[in-house]
Amino acid sequence: GGITSKTELAMFLAEIMWESGGLIYKSELACKTNNCAGSYQDSTGLPGKYYYGRGYIQLTWGANYKAASTGLFNDDRLLQNPDQVATNEDYAWGVSFWFWKNNVKPALKGTFNFGLATKAINGALECSGGVNDKAKKRYQIYTEILKVFEPSATPIESGCYN
Numbered sequence: 001g002g003i004t005s006k007t008e009l010a011m012f013l014a015e016i017m018w019e020s021g022g023l024i025y026k027s028e029l030a031c032k033t034n035n036c037a038g039s040y041q042d043s044t045g046l047p048g049k050y051y052y053g054r055g056y057i058q059l060t061w062g063a064n065y066k067a068a069s070t071g072l073f074n075d076d077r078l079l080q081n082p083d084q085v086a087t088n089e090d091y092a093w094g095v096s097f098w099f100w101k102n103n104v105k106p107a108l109k110g111t112f113n114f115g116l117a118t119k120a121i122n123g124a125l126e127c128s129g130g131v132n133d134k135a136k137k138r139y140q141i142y143t144e145i146l147k148v149f150e151p152s153a154t155p156i157e158s159g160c161y162n
Contacts, residue, residue, distance in 0.1 A: 001097035002105050006149040007112045012100055014142035015117055016056040018134075027086040028053035028060075046079060054085035056096040057121060068095045071102065114142050115159030127160040135160045 003009050020026065030036060035050035045051050045062025053060045059068060062079060069078035072094050078085060085091050099121075107120035118135050119127045126135040143155045 001100035003100070005112075007146065007153050008105075008108075010146040010149040011112065011114055011117050011142060012104075014114070014138060014145050015100075015104075015121055016096055017141050017145070018138045019053075019058045019121070020056045023056065026054060026056065026092045028058055044079070049079075049082055051082055054082060054095075055092045055099075057099045059085055059095045059099060064099070067102070068098045071098050111156070111159075112153075113156045113159040114139055115157055115162065118160045123160065132161055 001012060003012055017023065021029075028036065031039075031050070031052040036052040037050065040051045040060050040062070042051075042062045044066050049062070051060060051062045051065050059065060065082050065085070066076055066079040068085075069076050072078075072091075078091070078095070085095050104117050104120040107116050109116070115127070115135070118138050122134075126132045126138075139155070139157050146153055146155050
């Protein structure tokens, strides 16, 4: 994922811990019974396929499945069969590292502002309209992981709701 420091690794781990419920879930829980039919529809997605959150960083939308597939495999296998992201452990990790490298790392702009990582992953839902409890919980996870990886580092919260 292009991760180059212990602080960035702590950020990545905190985000995937939150997104996956502690590395338990590789598929969006809210979509378990109905595939979130009617959600996550874009012009890239294929008819009859559902592009809800899968992987340790919950990849969503047809365009992201296509981009991840092209980036990882130089084909459209994930667009054709999005369930693979939840059923294949290598793919679940692969899309998570791909998303970090291509979407989160550029959003960080060389900083360790944890809120920018959250904004790049789930900003539309968690970073709008003041303090959001979910984003705060992500940050709390980060502070605990950072204490282990880089005890002398000072966590920086800004970039999401502040």
